[in-house]
Amino acid sequence: MAIIERTEAAAHESRGANENKFLSFCLGSEHYGVEILRVREIIGLLAVTPLPQTPAYVKGVMNLRGRIIPVIDLRLRFSLAAAEATKETCIVVLEANEQDGSQTVMGAIVDSVREVQDIPKSAIEPSPEFGCEIPLRYILGMGKVKDKVIVLLEIAEVIGMRERAQIAGAIKETERRAA
Amino acid sequence: MGLKGSIQAAAKAAVLTDAADLQGLVSLSELLRQLASDATAEGSPEIAVRSNEAAELSDLIILRQVNDVDAAFRRVVEAIGACETASERADAPRREPPDPELLVAWIASCEGTIPDIEHLAVKAESQGFVGETAAEIRRRIHTLKGECGVLSLSQAQSVCHDLESLIDGAGQKFPVDAVLGVCDWMRALTLRLGQDAAADEPDTSAVRQILLAHLPPAVVAPIAAPIASAGTTAAAPTTSPLTDPFAGLSSIPEDQRVTMNLENADENVGDFALEAREHLANAENAVLSLEANPTDDELVNVVFRAFHTIKGVAGFLNLPRIVEVAHAAEFLLDKVRSHKIPLSAHVLELVLASSDLLGQLIGMLSGGEAPKERELRILVRRLEAACEGRALAAPGAPAARPMTKLQSDEAPTTDALASAPIAATKQTPTKTIATAKADQSVKVSTQRMDALVNLVGELVIAQLMVVQDPEVSTLHGQRVQRNLSHLGKIVRDLQETSMSLRMVTLKSTFQKMARLVRDVAAKAGKHIQLEVEGEDVELDRNVVEEIGDPLVHMIRNACDHGIEPSDERRKAGKNEIGTLRLRACHSGGSIVIEVEDDGRGLSRERILKKCLEKGLIEPTRNTNEIPDSEVFNYVFLPGFSTAEKVTDISGRGVGMDVVRRNIEALRGSVEIHSTTGKGSVFSMRLPLTMAIIDGMVVRVGQQRYIVPTLNIERSFRPTQEQLTMVLGKGELVRVRTGLLPIYRLQRIFNLNEGCEEITDGLLLILEIGKRRACVFVDEILGQQQVVIKNLGDTQPQIRGVSGGAILGDGLVALIVDVGGLLETAAGSTTQTQLI
Structure with a gap:
């Protein structure tokens, strides 16, 4: 029920006050942000059931009130070094709308959640070229807040269709190697 | 004119006359005698006897030698009705009443299907000809036809068949009226069958006439004949009173009211009245717009459809007076519609007058005042005259209106008195029956349903957490413990109930198929035996509902095209009796339903030839290199058929399209395996989204997995002597039945935990299909029923895992897909062995 209410509320206010709001979180010393409209909830670290035959960044699946959702480790997703879980480690439950109208829900493990910030469009700059190290399509832009720069993520790209295709690709790869 | 024509002429004459109309009775009696002699000539003794009786009776009425003229006349009408049914019965071989359970299910499903088709038809009309919508309508009708076939509703089947042909040949102009007409007729049929499973199918002549109007000339010829003759005979009585348009009407007393026999009225008249009022309102609106815009053909259609619908429904509710007026108005509108007569102000006036009169007649159903008999007759005559292009003014028309008022002040006529209380009492039972029906099942x-099941799942977990909470477990008060265990029981019951809401076995679906096989085999003149396996597999209710259609098509195809006729089978050295296997099982992370036949198999060459014809394959491609799977997949394309002739069972190329669409809608897939000469297997793979399985919870290290109990033959702790190592890698265990390979779950799932020594753990002998193997786990924790959930939308299928289940502590355990697991494991061991 809470979920439905929230989505309704989100729909109601969408493109309104919440449009420029971003949830910022940390991965190591780096600050990242996601649109608050894409965040369903934040929960503490729970036991996650590992999945075989998936890339290392797929930590497994967990039970979100009766629904099983996949959980990824954002550190590993962005090829950062793995870290021990701390008191602050938590799971951000993100949702993205697929092109076919369905909704993808996925948990993302982050080191810690910071705050919800207003970042007006004017304060968002397109991401500079980093070379091929970091796929640009994951990045919405660079948000400038006070003296910090926050990497704003394109969630649909991080957890959405392409991600799925990639996981599928990774599995095919494993299978091919096995065959 | 043929027996049918005579009967229809008599029926029409009976509708147009009544006991007071002597001239009408004379012509009716003549028609009946004609009918009797026709019937004797054609060897239908029943009709002959009936019509003779009716003729004699009407003679008696003319001579006023009966006490109760009205009752006698009713008997005449009844006799004619009996003749009609007798001739229909002679036309169609007497059908055996279909399986009541199937019928009820079918009627229920029609309640959804027919409005859907109508909706689509209307959509197709408003958007112009839309290929996709038309294809969708055709698919639905095709399915409907198949279902009618199963239920031995031959008339319905042939009506659907004709409609399908019509849509096929329709080209750019989509025959919306025909579709709607058939829908109305089907609705009448389902309503009638709903009350009496053995009821005859309603009269098809009206619906056929609509179909006919749209058919291209070549197709018309065979069906046209009987209806054309019916048309001419129907016209006969209307031409006779040419000399005096209102002949015979003067004998009707000025204040005689229309009577309607509501004693045997249907419970559905209430609904009908409501609907009919709506139709009339629409028609009136359209007529008013027509006055401003007389060239708009669509408006004429709107009016036409309104009257047509009213006529159809009134017809089967047995309300002849309403039919009479609606029919006359419809006939006129049809002439206008086909531009046979111009749309004049006179026509519009008549249509409005008919609408008013119908309004009054419908009002009678709910106890309203009856219109005057003479008014009704005059209107019908005027409508008929207008059909011939003559405008008849109503005699003394202005006097008609104020009379109603006057009449109500006086004592109401006995007829009105009689009909009012009947209608009133009828109202109450209608309502109670409706509620009783609604209570039996609810569409949710x-x-x-998902939300409920999920919430209950959470409740179970929350309850466990409370009970297991260390603080609660220190409470030793008897009352607390008793209440907690009471709570636990209720929660468990609640869980079971909520689960059972969704789960049904495939039994009824498979039973339906057994009947289908029998019928199709009989129709095709083949011997086919059906073997059914796994009908106890439980599936989500909505999945079961959805697989009915595809199954029907697959089985029909298998019986009609797959399995050869006996003599061909004998020549091929096969058992003369064809075998069809219907199988359901949990497998590969899904539920697989297979239809296997031992017939001739799919013909690669024919499919390829058709593909090349249709330009689906590049002509430059080497057809020998195209894999079977791709070739067979073309079969699923809409309109793809290699059948040389379209039978009423299959062959249009619609069926497989239905199959694929329905299955894809369930996020399943369908595959074909076929060997020429040996037979083919169609397997549907359906997701398990909400299926429940009995599972064994096993542990490997810290991880728990669920292995479907169905696949576990037994489990045991092996001794060192039973184990053998092959090439230092492959492990084998000797069991009573021979040697089995050992697969370690921890290795297949790449776990870094769990027992290493086989003798410290347990071996499960797993079996799926023909494959058997041992899987090594640390221990068995217990057995429980689990709800299978998919692992989030983003996860691709993982081999060896069919889904996840939430265990009592709220954690997720993966469900092992035994088929996939053994395959993966076997694959990787062959590899290790090779290295």
Whole structure:
């Protein structure tokens, strides 16, 4: 029920006050942000059931009130070094709308959640070229807040269709190697 | 004119006359005698006897030698009705009443299907000809036809068949009226069958006439004949009173009211009255717009459809007076519609007058005042005259209106008195019956059902958490413990109930198929035996509902095209009796339903030839290199058929399209395996989204997995002597039945934990299909029923895992897909062995 209410509320206010709001979180010393409209909830670290035959960044699946959702480790997703879980480690439950109208829900493990910030469009700059190290399509832009720069993520790209295709690709790869 | 024509002429004459109309009775009696002699000539003794009786009776009425003229006349009408049914019965071989359970299910499903088709038809009309919508309508009708076939509703089947042909040949102009006409007729049929499973199918002549109007000339010829003759005979009585348009009407007393026999009225008249009022309102609106815009053909159609619908429904509710007026108005509108007569102000006036009169007649159903008999007759005559292009003014028309008022002040006529209380008492039972029906089953959206099941799941977990809470477990008060265990029991019951809401076995679906096989085999003149396996597999209710259609098509195809006729089978050295296997099982992370036949198999060459014809394959491609799977997949394309002739069972190329669409809608897939000469297997793979399985919870290290109990033959702790190592890698265990390979779950799932020594753990002998193997786990924790959930939308299928289940502590355990697991494991061991 809470979920439905929230989505309704989100729909109601969408493109309104919440449009420029971003949830910022940390991965190591780096600050990242996601649109608050894409965040369903934040929960503490729970036991996650590992999945075989998936890339290392797929930590497994967990039970979100009766629904099983996949959980990824954002550190590993962005090829950062793995870290021990701390008191602050938590799971951000993100949702993205697929092109076919369905909704993808996925948990993302982050080191810690910071705050919800207003970042007006004017304060968002397109991401500079980093070379091929970091796929640009994951990045919405660079948000400038006070003296910090926050990497704003394109969630649909991080957890959405392409991600799925990639996981599928990774599995095919494993299978091919096995065959 | 043929027997049918005579009967229809008599029926029409009976509708147009009544006991007071002597001239009408004379012509009716003549028609009946004609009918009797026709019937004797054609060897239909029943009709002959009936019509003779009716003729004699009407003679008696003319001579006023009966006490109760009205009752006698009713008997005449009844006799004619009996003749009609007798001739229909002679036309169609007497059908055996279909399986009541199937019928009820079918009627229920029609309640959804027919409005859907109508909706689509209307959509197709408003959007112009839309290929996709038309294809969708055709698919639905095709399915409907198949279902009618199963239920031995031959008339319905042939009506659907004709409609399908019509849509096929329709080209750019989509025959919306025909579709709607058939829908109305089907609705009448389902309503009638709903009350009496053995009821005859309603009269098809009206619906055929609509179909006919749209058919291209070549197709018309065979069906046209009987209806054309019916048309001419129907016209006969209307031409006779040419000399005096209102002949015979003067004998009707000025204040005689229309009577309607509501004693045997249907419970559905209430609904009908409501609907009919709506139709009339629409028609009136359209007529008013027509006055401003007389060239708009669509408006004429709107009016036409309104009257047509009213006529159809009134017809089967047995309300002849309403039919009479609606029919006359419809006939006129049809002439206008086909531009045979111009749309004049006179026509519009008549249409409005008919609408008013119908309004009054419908009002009688709910106890309203009856219109005057003479008014009704005059209107019908005027409508008929207008059909011939003559405008008849109503005699003394202005006097008609104020009379109603006057009449109500006086004592109401006995007829009105009689009909009012009947109608009133009828109202109450209608309502109670409706509520009783609604109580039997409720349609609930699956979303809500899912939400409920999920919430209950959470409740179970929350309850466990409370009970197991260390603080609560220190409470030793008897009352607390008793209440907690009471709570636990209720929660468990609640869980079971909520689960059972969604789960049904495939039994009824498979039973339906057994009947289908029998019928199709009989129709095709083949011997086919059906073997059914796994009908106890439980499936989500909505999945079961959805697989009915595809199954029907697959089985029909298998019986009609797959399995050869006996003599051909004998020549091929096969058992003369064809075998069809219907199988359901949990497998590969899904539920697989297979239809296997031992017939001739799919013909690669024919499919390829058709593909090349249709330009689906590049002509430059080497057809020998195209894999079977791709070739067979073309079969699923809409309109793809290699059948040389279209039978009423299959061959249009619609069926497989239905199959694929329905299955894809369930996020399943369908595959074909076929060997020429040996037979083919169609397997549907359906997701398990909400299926429940009995599972064994096993542990490997810290991880728990669920292995379907169905696949576990037994489990045991092996001794060192039973184990053998092959090439230092492959492990084998000797069991009573021989040697089995050992697969370690921890290795297949790449776990870094769990027992290493086989003798410290347990071996499960797993079996799926023909494959058997041992899987090594640390221990068995217990057995429980689990709800299978998919692992989030983003996860691709993982081999060896069919889904996840939430265990009592709220954690997720993966469900092992035994088929996939053994395959993966076997694959990797062959590899290790090779290295």
